[in-house]
Amino acid sequence: xxxxxxxxxxxxxxxxxNTQQITKAMKMVAAAKLQRQQGKxxxxxxxxxxxTELMQQLASKAEIADPLFEVRPVQKRLFLVITSDxxxxxxxxxxxxxxxxxxxxxxxxxxxxxxxxxxxxxxxxYFRKRGYTVFASHEDFxxxxxxxQGKMVGDTAVGAFLDGTFDEVRVIYAAFVSTMTQKPVxxxxxxxxxxxxxxxxxxxxxxxxxxxxxxxxxxxxxVPLYLRNRVFMTLSEAFTSEHAARMTSMSAATENAxxxxxxxxxxxxxxxxxxxxxxxxxxxGGANAL
Amino acid sequence: xxxxxxxxxxxPDKTAYEGEAISAVIPGLAGYIGIWANHAPLVAAVIPGxxxxxxxxxxxxxxxxxxxxxxxxSDNTVNLMVETCEVAGEIDxxxxxxxxxxxxxxxxxxxxxxxxxxxxxxxxxxxxxxRAAGKK
Numbered sequence: 562x563x564x565x566x567x568x569x570x571x572x573x574x575x576x577x578x579n580t581q582q583i584t585k586a587m588k589m590v591a592a593a594k595l596q597r598q599q600g601k602x603x604x605x606x607x608x609x610x611x612x613t614e615l616m617q618q619l620a621s622k623a624e625i626a627d628p629l630f631e632v633r634p635v636q637k638r639l640f641l642v643i644t645s646d647x648x649x650x651x652x653x654x655x656x657x658x659x660x661x662x663x664x665x666x667x668x669x670x671x672x673x674x675x676x677x678x679x680x681x682x683x684x685x686x687y688f689r690k691r692g693y694t695v696f697a698s699h700e701d702f703x704x705x706x707x708x709x710q711g712k713m714v715g716d717t718a719v720g721a722f723l724d725g726t727f728d729e730v731r732v733i734y735a736a737f738v739s740t741m742t743q744k745p746v747x748x749x750x751x752x753x754x755x756x757x758x759x760x761x762x763x764x765x766x767x768x769x770x771x772x773x774x775x776x777x778x779x780x781x782x783x784v785p786l787y788l789r790n791r792v793f794m795t796l797s798e799a800f801t802s803e804h805a806a807r808m809t810s811m812s813a814a815t816e817n818a819x820x821x822x823x824x825x826x827x828x829x830x831x832x833x834x835x836x837x838x839x840x841x842x843x844x845x846g847g848a849n850a851l
Numbered sequence: 852x853x854x855x856x857x858x859x860x861x862x863p864d865k866t867a868y869e870g871e872a873i874s875a876v877i878p879g880l881a882g883y884i885g886i887w888a889n890h891a892p893l894v895a896a897v898i899p900g901x902x903x904x905x906x907x908x909x910x911x912x913x914x915x916x917x918x919x920x921x922x923x924x925s926d927n928t929v930n931l932m933v934e935t936c937e938v939a940g941e942i943d944x945x946x947x948x949x950x951x952x953x954x955x956x957x958x959x960x961x962x963x964x965x966x967x968x969x970x971x972x973x974x975x976x977x978x979x980x981x982r983a984a985g986k987k
Contacts (some may be wrong), residue, residue, distance in 0.1 A: 773895040
């Protein structure tokens with residue numbers, strides 16, 4: 562009987578509708594989180610910019626003798642890879658992991674001892690499963706950056722750099738271009754490259770400042786602060802990208818579910834019509850036989 | 852000559868304050884620093900304490916508890932980069948008192964000096980908050 566096909570289709574339509582409701586809710590949650598994280602990121606920028614400016618001015622004046630600027634021959638390299646803890650955010654994690662995997666393999670091929678410092682469960686699991694050295698991991702940041710995370714991660718990286726565990730630290734994360742676009746990038750973190758301090762216009766660099774205490778002492782306090790802030794800003798941007806990616810992919814999923822529902826509904830109606838027609842033909846045929 | 856100058860206070864979370872003042876007192880590493888309009892360019896380390904801004908000659912003041920950081924003065928602009936900044940009216944005195952109590956106890960209990968610096972900073976921060984709120 563043709564009625565059975567209609568029943569199955571009805572069931573499928575209901576199930577797709579349920580899925581659509583879930584993806585819609587996730588999209589809205591991601592949108593709210595994106596807005597909050599983006600607001601936080603923008604609010605944090607003036608501080609980061611000021612700190613960078615100050616850093617530039619000091620670096621141009623003081624003799625740079627800070628160990629965090631020291632360039633050593635690279636024998637051991639650490640990659641800080643920032644991914645998300647949870648999935649359902651489209652190709653977000655895959656894109657980052659792909660770039661990270663290539664970078665790590667290239668590093669290993671160069672004969673450099675390489676380890677991964679994973680932020681986010683996805684990245685940690687990926688590299689652990691494939692037998693790479695995972696130096697440390699954080700899997701509970703939950704896509705919400707705060708300055709204590711910046712301090713924790715920054716201090717861990719600095720500690721490992723200073724005691725010679727690693728000669729270079731790089732960071733791989735998704736830079737936030739726009740809500741629709743997130744671009745995985747690979748940037749140096751340690752040693753601090755003087756030209757990495759971009760984003761400041763160097764205004765006032767010619768000023769003759771009174772320094773209190775001395776430039777060297779100020780520098781000693783400023784450098785760790787700058788680095789923590791830089792890690793924090795990176796996390797903040799990465800998490801903004803994550804929420805944007807999730808919002809976009811859930812939005813697409815909701816749309817796809819809508820299209821699927823339309824297609825299934827059309828098919829159901831057609832089958833129902835076919836069933837009615839064949840029943841009518843039966844009746845008409847039966848009546849004629851009499 | 853300008854009599855007032857611009858003050859901008861930024862913290863890692865936000866721009867905490869932006870406005871004009873005719874004088875500012877800032878807790879520097881080597882003691883409080885007083886700033887008037889047309890101050891010479893200066894960069895100084897800031898320790899947890901109270902920032903006092905005088906808004907006008909009538910003596911209306913704004914007091915804020917700040918954490919450690921830096922101050923940069925140039926072109927009649929005071930840029931404060933600090934870890935925290937709380938305006939006097941927003942300070943929860945009860946919480947600050949409890950935090951002070953807790954930090955003092957930690958400082959007293961401590962044998963190892965790993966976290967001493969942190970506890971000492973916490974004490975300084977709590978005291979600054981209370982002073983800014985006018986309770987001590």
